[in-house]
Amino acid sequence: MALKKSDLYSSLWSSADELRGSMDASQYKDYVLTLLFVKYVSDKAKTDPYALIEVPEDGSFDYLITLKGKSDVGEKVNVAIRKLAEANNLQGVINNADFDDPTKLGSGKDLQDKVSNLIGIFQDMDFSGSKAEGDDLLGDAYEYLMRHFATQSGKSKGQFYTPAEVSRVMAQLLQIPADTPKATTVYDPTCGSGSLLIKVADAAPNGLTIYGQENDNATWALARMNMILHGNETHEIAQGNTLSDPKFSQSDKLETFDYLVANPPFSVKTWKNGFEKDYGRFDGYAWPPDKNGDYAFLLHMVKSLKSTGKGVVVLPHGVLFRANTEATIRTELIKRGLIKAVIGLPANLFYGTGIPACLLVLDKKDAQSRTGIFMIDASKGFEKDGPKNRLRPRDMHKIVDAFVNQKQIDRYSRMVPLSEISAPKNDYNLNIPRYIDSSEPEDIQDLHAHLQGGIPNRDLDALQPYWDAFPSLRAELLQPLRDGYSELTVDKADIHGKVTGSREYQAFTQGTADTVAGWWASKREVLAGITSTTRANDLIHEVSEALLDAFRPRPLIDEYGVYEQLMSYWHASMHDDVALIVSEGWDDAAKPRLARAWKDKNNKTKYEDAHIVTGTRANAKRWVMDLIPPEYVIARFFPNERAELDALIAEQEATSQAVEEYTEEHAVEDGLLWEAVEDDKITKALATARLRVAKHEGAEPDEVQALQHVIKLYEAEAAAKKAVKEATARLNQLALAQYPKLTTDDIQSLVIDDKWGGTIHGRIGGEVTALGQALVARLRVLADRYESTVGELGAQVEALAAKVSAHLAAMGVKP
Known part of the structure; x- marks a missing residue:
């Protein structure tokens, strides 16, 4: 399977963790980057007969793997890398890191384990499909390492890297x-x-x-x-x-x-x-x-x-x-x-x-x-x-x-x-x-408005981009008060509903959604055409530039904010998806795979996070769906089953809430369930045990009834949880069985329309929501600022002062 950017980053940084503490970041970067180099040129030499870097058999990464665990691993790694350097006139370039240096790597078994572990981390990486292009994973990984090394190297040693x-x-x-x-x-x-x-x-x-x-x-x-x-x-x-x-x-x-x-x-x-x-x-x-x-x-x-x-x-x-x-x-x-x-x-x-x-x-x-x-x-x-x-x-x-x-x-x-x-x-x-x-205009306080009331038109005119986008909204919210000043025609608590419920705001929201839909539809063929020759950077450039062009003519909404939503999703997830499709093709990229496993430092087996787990314990299978997580398959093919599960989840939450509320009320000191509490906790087992004792001792009927009731609540909760678990397992099995049935068209629709398109539509919709919230917030600020005149505030102060004086007099205190 193709290496995901996030997985690669994690592996590379864990290689740095092997060295952290024993040397400065400006030093351990030499070890990590040297092994990255050897691994890359070795993999490339296997698949590219025209590779310009000659890799001798005893200077390859495969040879380094044979050295793992040996007592002289550091010395032999140095020799192997020197041979690779000599074969390519790279002396003094790739053989600067000393893998047999006890002052940096420790001595004896410590050095042996560190160097062997480093080799092991790089061993699982596969760069054979990496292209020598600006958007290849390897280049991104190198940038990632350089950035982190520069961050940790400090001011005097971080100048080797331009962000x-x-x-x-x-x-x-x-x-x-x-x-x-x-x-x-x-x-x-x-x-x-x-x-x-x-x-x-x-x-x-x-x-x-x-x-x-x-x-x-x-x-x-x-x-x-x-x-x-x-x-x-x-x-x-x-x-x-x-x-x-x-x-x-x-x-x-x-x-x-x-x-x-x-x-x-x-x-x-x-x-x-x-x-x-x-x-x-x-x-x-x-x-x-x-x-x-x-x-x-x-x-x-x-x-x-x-x-x-x-x-x-x-x-x-x-x-x-x-x-x-x-x-x-x-x-x-x-x-x-x-x-x-x-x-x-x-x-x-x-x-x-x-x-x-x-x-x-x-x-x-x-x-x-x-x-x-x-x-x-x-x-x-x-x-x-x-x-x-x-x-x-x-x-x-x-x-x-x-x-x-x-x-x-x-x-x-x-x-x-x-x-x-x-x-x-x-x-x-x-x-x-x-x-x-470039300074933001000063938010000026208007003395006339404070003295005579009203919102200055100057402040309202500053919101002109909103009035251009919603031409009737200003008249719906405000009316003239006097020359240069206006007043709200609605209560300030109703501003949000008036703005977001207005016909023009709704039309603007729909127009934005239509623009996104039109842009996405115009690029669907390009996205569906991703093949092994696609360059990810060229693809996103074409798609993102079209998005900017689509939004430039639209009022109010910032095309760069929309662009940011697309690009942040690209870097977080979509780039990995495209790289996977380029590497494996649509059909193979969509196949579920078993989760990767590894041994930690205590020799315990660890697994990557799985989307679906079938079976239990030794028979458990952990399935990972890199391209199409199961929720998209379920939403498309099993909506009724999903709705049934949602109803069961809601029922379980209700039963859990009933348990929580009842125990909060009665499992307290002097409460009906207090005798069943141990270590500040109550469980079904504790309640059942107390019920037996209570019946034997002839306890008060109220306590017996409370214990019986809480046991029933626990039983209802357990039954609800069991129903959810069984329904979830059935739905997961249905989803897992659906993957082999997916056609290429199904896969592309799930990825392009549901996963990518749905996410991007939602993100850009958030930009519109944020614009509406900004307008509402500004109008509320102005409404609060000029809600009361100075005279009204003075009268309120005098009235409050009189009340205080009256209260003091009633208490016999002279103000």
Whole structure:
């Protein structure tokens, strides 16, 4: 069976758990990623006769499996990996982790068990069907590991990784044409683990020729492995300091490239260490400050671009506004028209720093004729992810859409003329808040409304997108009070019902559902056409872009919010489904399978979660339905049986509630059931035992009746539970027997229409519900704010004060 993304992630992270505690995260990543590499190239060599990586028999992962449990397993793993490295000129790349190091892995049996367990974890993975493409599971797994290693490595050691979301945005900002030949070059002078370069190459349908340089030796090795794992076996990643020793240079000139991306270390104070030649990088500009390398890196990148080259660079916000020498350099770059766009990002996105960063889009083509710089303030769009922030799919798409289409969006993006940037008040300062005010409008308190009553029309006018979508609703809810002010015509408690029950709101809801249905129907043939050659990323791109197009003309509802609903479901579940279908085909992917089993550290058998369990104990069979969970089969083929089970469940819940209520009332101290309570609990067995004693002792009739009644309640509950259990078992058997009868059309209908379509319809419907709730909440806030005038409040205070005085006087207390 195809490996699910979630299962793969879990297995990979459990491999890290084997090492956790014995070394720093920045060290144990070398062990995990090395074994991932060996496993991948070994599996690929078995199935691909044209694989560029040669895998010797005694350097393969299969050979590592034979070493498990041996006393010298660490030493022999080192030898095997060295042989694989030597066969492919990868010395110093894949054999940096020492599997026989007692200082990191322990000694004797401890080391033997750790290394053997690591091999065992990777042993169950199968990458033979993994494609060398941007949407393959292996690439996603590598990104997952890199992200978690970066998170745990801390500020000083997490700079090797650019978050995948930022990398994807940068790749899209380059706008690489679809027909770009593979010979076109892309360069990253501070490439880290290479993830940014890979994202750019993936954005070009034909791929690109990759060049990069990385100073840190261990990170350079990660980049080399990363390239091979992603199918970019032909690449040129050099090791060394880009500023003092640029490897891509000839004589006194830097080589130039078609595209460039980079996320250099921020504000390096030692950038001049070892610096001898400037290679013309600073010609026509001032020299960057000695204690800050941001502009040194930027000018290196500008020089490394061809005359029509494009680049996107991550830099700290300070480069936009710092003064002195940096201001001089910035002014010259602007005058030359080299900066096409400036994009402000949220704070705390990157692993090496928590400060906010920006993207500079560089473009040498037609630079001299450039009359403005496009600016985007994307600093507000993100989600929390543990200690860091992350761009959501909606945030990423909005940035790219705004840039590509040069959209002017209020409080978000605009084209800023060079005349405005160069004006004396700005003096070539590019600080985004100078040009885009992204702050939310202040919620102003209206003194006239507080004094005289009414809701200010200014506040109601701010809700104009709602009135545009529901043209009659404002008149149904509000009426003029005086010039500039209105009052509610309904009680504020009835606002929700009036809004959601209005004809226009209902029509809007139905229109949204119809739009979703039309979009889904238009893409059903594409989804039904998933085959072994389908690329998941291409599929979701086509489907999601069509969704955006369908919702752009609709009023009020945010197309990016709708897009987010689709993409969050894609990442959570739908991607795994598509990968399964691509790997196994519709029919085989839908077949139930037995749950996987494994031994834990105490040698106890554990099973993955099952959808249906038949039999008991040793005869139990645990069935997993990866593609079509049984509830969809049951809903489609056995609705009557499901309804009967639901009725039995409701009856069981009623009997359980009756037991709970009766025991809560009587199984208390001095209650009729108190004598049957042990350890603050009462059960049928305790009640039965007490009943025998009570009858023998001639207890009060009330106690005997209470005991008899609670026993009957317990018996009714047990019977109801038994009925539910038996009905559930029968229904599960019916469902299990139905799977072999499913035709391909049945399977596609269950998956596309019921599972995927039903979920996405519900998620997007939630967007409409949220819009209605937001309008209701705002109207209630305004109603509460101006419900009573200052005079009315004063009168209420005086009346209450008089009451208090009267009460005090009655008690003989003088106020």
